[in-house]
Amino acid sequence: MESVSSPRVRRETDLLGAREVPGDAYWGVHTLRAKENFRLAGDSVGSVAGLVPALAAVKQASAEANVALGLLAPEVGDAIVVACEQLRSGQHSDQFPVSLIQGGAGTSTNMNANEVIANLALEHLGHPKGEYQVVSPTDHVNLGQSTNDVYPTALKVAAIAGCSRLSRALEHFCRACEAKASEFDHIVKMGRTQLQDAVPMTLGQEFRSYAVTIREDVERLKEAAAHLHEINLGATAIGTGLNTHPEFSAAVRERLECITGFPVLISPDLVEATQDCGVFVLLSATIKRAAVKLSKISSDLRLLSSGPRAGLNEINLPPRQAGSSIMPGKVNPVIPELVNQVAFEIIGFDVTVSLAAESGQLQLNPFEPIIAACIFRSIDHLSEASITLADYCIAGISANETTLEDHVARSIGIVTALSPYLGYQESGRIAAEALRTGTPVVDLVLEQNLLERDLLELVLKPQSIAAGGYGRMAPLTEHSQRTIGIDE
Structure with missing residues (x-):
């Protein structure tokens, strides 16, 4: 040249x-x-x-x-x-x-x-x-190298740093949820399954579950990133090592490990390593998993804060900006919506990575650039989305305690706690009657003399139900045993 x-x-x-x-x-x-x-x-x-x-x-x-x-x-x-x-x-x-x-x-x-x-x-x-x-x-800077070993190695080195950055962002989100969980541990609410009333829990339990589920993905991300440490330097064009010194791989591995500060392993089969994109498929799927979970959490937050008058209105998200150009006073859940959209994007990126990895032919995959674009964009966007959700939403959430208490008081879901005492069929009958007549479960049980008041209050105490209830209950009195047909 x-x-x-x-x-x-x-x-x-x-x-x-x-x-x-x-x-x-x-x-x-x-x-x-x-x-x-x-x-x-x-x-x-x-x-x-x-x-x-x-x-x-x-x-x-x-x-x-x-x-x-x-x-x-x-x-x-x-x-x-x-x-x-x-x-x-x-x-x-x-x-x-x-x-x-x-x-x-x-x-x-x-x-x-x-x-x-x-x-x-x-x-x-x-x-x-x-x-x-x-x-x-070419003759000096690229000596003993090929794009086909330099490029994937550089992508892996950059991705390792990116995974560390994403892990820190996810941990930041977890800490925000844990702080909110501690703040809300005393607040009882109705849990729901399939959008229907289930049994009482605490608002703290709900937010703590968010921290637990995302922290699982931090661990999965570390596991996926561990596979990035295997590289193919010395493979040159297709893995045969043509035009490179036979000792180059060992020497460059040692130097790269020293420069980057993390362990590096030369693949035992450079032909396979040069054509395989499996590690990027694994990494992309792991990032997608975290994105899907964050999106689910964001959807929960939007639903729990819906209203404020015609929705659940159990929590308040911090207002970030005016929500409408036509409806005065409207405020939208813009931060969770942002996270939802980032997740949708990452799901699409993951599909692209899968297709690109599958589409490589013979000894080289020519589509690593689009794989890199998808993975790095996923890391950057999910990192920022996690921090934004933690700082601009989770940290400022407040609870509508009166609404939460009212939901628990009016729910028939508490009847589940009666099953160990009345049996499934009898408890179901009480639930159906309560729903049909609008009579509180407590009143029906007392009217029909199914349990004594002191025991009933203990059994249906929301805090006890949220804590697991049955295993912490006092033993049945002699009268209650006779009432529900338990032999002495």
Whole structure:
């Protein structure tokens, strides 16, 4: 690759011919062509959190390994390392303008990195950009590598960092729910199954269950992320290791582990690892699982706060903005609605990842760019949605205690607590009569002399039912045993 420099532009040549590149750009002709070919609006490589530092980590590890193996001059290798360290520190992300979704199985992303690193290295050595006979994007920066091992490895490194970020966001949501659960532990309400009255519980139990279910997904996310630590560096084109040193894989593994700070394992079968996208399918599904749960919780919050006069009106969500351009005073549950929509998006992304992983042929999957786009967008959006739901909704929720008490008092669901004493059939009869006549369950039981008042009050005490009830009840009196036909 030859280059002629000028203050305003420089001329670079690839196999398709010569093109002018902006003189101040660290990227080169390959990136220029990718910019022209892939013009989708949305995320560029440089805008994805952690992806440029991940690419730089892979290139730095490769340069250090090649110097150690005697394949790369120390001066060139050191300059490449300096360039990579700049990228890892967050500099020059604007020099990665290529669309994340691209044809070519990630080649444009790899070449974008190669060109930027080569020109940063040249600058460090005191040479003008484009003087590739000194530091070449392909012969030096990409030495012993292929897009087909660099790109998936960089995606995994970036995804590991993304999973850590998402785990922290989900934990933040869990802590918000736990705080609210402690605040609401004393408030009894009706639990519901299939939108019908079930049995009493506490509002604290409801919110604590949200924390428990999401914390399960934090653990599942950690398990899925563990599979990202297996990489295929040294595989080159299809996994046979063509054009790389036989000791490169071991050397680069050691260097990458040192640079990233997390354990790295070279796949035992590089041919299989180069074509397989199973880890991304697993990761996407795990993220989707958390998104589905957060969406269900958000739907619960919308339902519980519905009204305020013609709905359940059991809780109040903090008002975030006016809800209507025509209905004065209306406030909508905009934060849960946001989370619902993020979940819908992630469910769609997961379908895309599944289709892309299935559609790879033979020794390579060319659709890893769309897999990367879906996974990184899912991580970013779910992280932000979790924090937003915690801070802008959960933390400000208040309970309508009078409404909750009234729901419990009027419900026939409390009759379930009578089953151990009256039996299922008799309890069902009482429930049906209460529903038909509007007479409270307590009154019917007393009128029909089925249980003594003191025992009935103890059995139907909402706090006791919410706590599990039966196992904590006092033994039946002699009169109550005779009433319901229990032999002494």
